[in-house]
Amino acid sequence: MSKNETFSKRRQFLKSSLVAGASVSGALASQNVIAQTKQNDFLEIDPWTKTQGSGFINPPYGLPSKYEKNVVRVLPNPAPTFLTASRTPLQSLHGIITPNGLVFERHHAGVPDINPDQHRLVIHGLVDRPMIFTMEDIVRFPSESRIYFLECSGNSAAELKKASNQTVQQIHGLLSCCEWTGVRLSTILQECGVQPAAKWALAEGADGAAMTRSIPMSKMMDDALLVYAQNGEMLRAEQGYPLRLFLPGFEGNMSIKWLRRIKLGTEPWQTREETSAYTDLRADGKALQFTFAMDVKSVITQPSGMMKLKSQGFYEITGLAWSGNGKIRRVEVSTDGGKSWGDAILQEPILDKSLVRFRYPWVWDGAPAILLSRATDSSGEVQPTMEAVIKAKSANTFYHNNAIQPWRVAANGEVSNAR
Ligand SMILES: Nc1nc2c(c(=O)[nH]1)N[C@H]1C(S)=C(S)[C@@H](COP(=O)(O)O)O[C@H]1N2
Ligand SMILES: [Mo]
Numbered sequence: 440m441s442k443n444e445t446f447s448k449r450r451q452f453l454k455s456s457l458v459a460g461a462s463v464s465g466a467l468a469s470q471n472v473i474a475q476t477k478q479n480d481f482l483e484i485d486p487w488t489k490t491q492g493s494g495f496i497n498p499p500y501g502l503p504s505k506y507e508k509n510v511v512r513v514l515p516n517p518a519p520t521f522l523t524a525s526r527t528p529l530q531s532l533h534g535i536i537t538p539n540g541l542v543f544e545r546h547h548a549g550v551p552d553i554n555p556d557q558h559r560l561v562i563h564g565l566v567d568r569p570m571i572f573t574m575e576d577i578v579r580f581p582s583e584s585r586i587y588f589l590e591c592s593g594n595s596a597a598e599l600k601k602a603s604n605q606t607v608q609q610i611h612g613l614l615s616c617c618e619w620t621g622v623r624l625s626t627i628l629q630e631c632g633v634q635p636a637a638k639w640a641l642a643e644g645a646d647g648a649a650m651t652r653s654i655p656m657s658k659m660m661d662d663a664l665l666v667y668a669q670n671g672e673m674l675r676a677e678q679g680y681p682l683r684l685f686l687p688g689f690e691g692n693m694s695i696k697w698l699r700r701i702k703l704g705t706e707p708w709q710t711r712e713e714t715s716a717y718t719d720l721r722a723d724g725k726a727l728q729f730t731f732a733m734d735v736k737s738v739i740t741q742p743s744g745m746m747k748l749k750s751q752g753f754y755e756i757t758g759l760a761w762s763g764n765g766k767i768r769r770v771e772v773s774t775d776g777g778k779s780w781g782d783a784i785l786q787e788p789i790l791d792k793s794l795v796r797f798r799y800p801w802v803w804d805g806a807p808a809i810l811l812s813r814a815t816d817s818s819g820e821v822q823p824t825m826e827a828v829i830k831a832k833s834a835n836t837f838y839h840n841n842a843i844q845p846w847r848v849a850a851n852g853e854v855s856n857a858r
Contacts, residue, residue: 512541516609523547524591526612529740529759534786535586535794537615539670544677545591545613548647551697555681558645560665564702567632574681577665580622580630585664585687586793588616588761590733592690592717592838599829599840602858607743610856611844614759616794619685621666624659628703633660637703641710642684645699652693653707654686658731662687665698688763688792689731690839692717722833732763735822736841737770737797737814748803748852756783756799762816763792769815770797776809776845776857783812808848809857825858 496502503510512525527543544550555574563569591613597603598610633656640659644650654663664685667674674680679696686693692712707713707729718726737760742748756774760767766789771780783797797812814822823831825842832839847857 510541512543513608513612516605524593524613526608527615528608529612529614529738530607530743530746532740535616535759535796536670537617539617539672539675539678542589542615542617542669542675542678543591543613545593545691546646546648546677546696547650550677551646552676553645553681553697558681558699560682560698561700562627562631562702563700564641564704565634565637566628566703567634568630570631572627574667577622577627577682578667580626582620582622583664584618584620584668586616586618586788586790587685587687588614588792588794589685589691589694590614590736590761590763592692592730592733594691595840595842595844596837598825598842598858599836602856604744604856606745607738607740607844610744611738613691614761614794616759616761617669618671619664619666620668620671621664621685624663624665624684624701625661627665628659628701633703636705638705639703639707641700641702641704641708642693642695642698643700643702644679644695645697650692650695650712651708651710652695652712653710654684654693655731656703658686658689659701686731688733688765690717690733690763693731717838719832719838720835722835730839733761734839734841735762735764735767735814735816735818735820736760737767737812737822738844739772739810739812739846742810742848742854743846744854744856746854748848748854750852751803751805754801754803756801756810756812758797758812759794760785760797760812760814761792761794762814762818762820764820765817766791767795767814768817770795771813771815772797772799772801773811773813774801774808777811780813803848805850807850810846810848811843813843 510528510531514522514525524545525543527537527541558574560572594613595611638656640654640656642652666683666685669678682698683696684694684698713728718728719730720726739756739758741757756772760770770783772783773780783799786796789795822841822843828840828842845857847855
């Protein structure tokens, strides 16, 4: 197909896919149309087509193209003295999977260096047969691979106090989505014989923080996974190598990394991570404990904060939606600050407790605009505004911010946080 044909096909696609009322004239104004007279010589042969390419790389583990070197995790801005988290570059991702080298990291005492041959998982408490498992023991059980999002409950939290003019990565980048492979926890717990009195499980990490959380047995016997691999390779050290707990849809901190112990009991253990942290302070001064599932949320990743639209014309607004309560049913997009809304296209696959990619065609006419996205999940829950989040939780609230993110597009094309 000639470049001209490709171009006209694309215009046809745009015509048929654009939302009603949007004008196609001026769409792709920036595209260089090939002059008819130059038909025969427009495709020059570049130097890289005329020579042999480079050999296999050394070291043999592949890396992204050197032209993509700016697509990396970032530390918070301003960076705290004690570094605690790095963030995923959501604005540069395509589809729903976060590549392993870009998965956000959150660790309370750094990344331990664990030799998998020496690692052990202990299961004890209210079980008939307390057991110690090696990694070899664990990978012998039947496994499964599933795509799930993981979001830190502190994601987007700083926005509740003060809007910041930063990138989507800096504001919302404590979010990732991988294909996780592991053994259903229920399989291994049944091996130990769960006693009927067991209602809660304690999970403990082997890192310097010995991060510890109480988890209802209902979740442990449902879809909880003992994960040893992510996106087709063994876990990265920073994601919990060689073994982590994974609780689909639950706040990130409960998916204990470097998992070394599970104890079954009758009540929650009231650990530091469920009393001093990860609670939601209410207006009356009381704190709400145990907010497990991450509520329905979405964010536009392109265009997003600190980007610049170079010209008027066609843009595909795209972003991510997810819910810890189930599947994403609908994402609506507004380009006029919420006066009118249209349904975004949801890209298949639309999986339970996974990121979903949404797309919405838009022609920017050069006037200031405010872009919003609003997700609805299979439980019927609709993503709230920031005002609604603060009203429901109180101005003291810090964790679990799932508010709608508005992006302002100025007449000069600059995109900023419109909060
Ligand atoms: N052992 C242990 N598990 C942990 C943590 C930790 O510091 N130590 N951090 C938790 C927090 S707060 C989050 S949000 C997730 C982050 O997982 P990731 O680093 O793989 O993105 O791991 C959780 N599991
Ligand atoms: Mo977290």
